[in-house]
């Protein structure tokens with residue numbers, strides 16, 4: 129398998145694809161192309177690398193899979209649903225719903241608070257629309273953590289899985305932009321940031337030297 133991603137400091141969707149590939153535990157080659165570079169522009173036009181013009185893309189032999197949620201599903205088909213999704217029906221229904229809600233939504237948070245693993249902005253001013261997204265995410269996390277988290281681990285449905293993967297870039301944003309959360313969600317943020325795969329991603333991001341003025345305030 130081959131995974132095409134953007135650079136670690138900024139590419140939130142790439143983080144999802146990468147975490148999914150790591151969780152599947154199938155060896156893969158990583159092709160990393162920094163965002164907003166001439167190299168990325170060239171790769172966007174190359175359908176044999178980036179069919180949708182976006183990252184991440186998972187190549188499984190000659191088969192391309194893009195869109196982070198599709199990558200998770202493809203890998204779950206390969207290695208078993210239980211690696212990614214809770215076994216319990218009610219838990220899985222909520223996990224799938226909140227993963228899809230993340231994939232399709234929270235545009236204000238994503239637009240106004242881009243992922244930047246290398247910075248923290250204390251007391252960052254947030255618009256009402258962003259606060260609304262944050263409130264909804266906090267409520268979803270509390271529903272998952274109180275209903276289904278806990279026993280198998282500190283993650284949304286116990287063990288680290290697809291729903292955690294979909295929200296992992298949001299976790300980094302909450303740290304970067306100093307977002308005030310409920311105690312339950314704040315503990316969850318700490319648990320995700322302490323996960324070995326997240327530590328690995330951050331270490332890679334720290335080693336990068338690409339910087340984009342539009343994201344470094």
Ligand SMILES: N[C@@H](CCC(=O)N[C@@H](CS)C(=O)NCC(=O)O)C(=O)O
Pocket residue numbers: 134138139140141142163172181182183184194195196197231
């Ligand atoms: N919905 C897609 C979003 C992919 C996406 O927008 N990726 C960004 C990088 S984080 C990208 O490739 N942007 C480059 C561009 O749109 O030109 C997914 O789930 O993978």
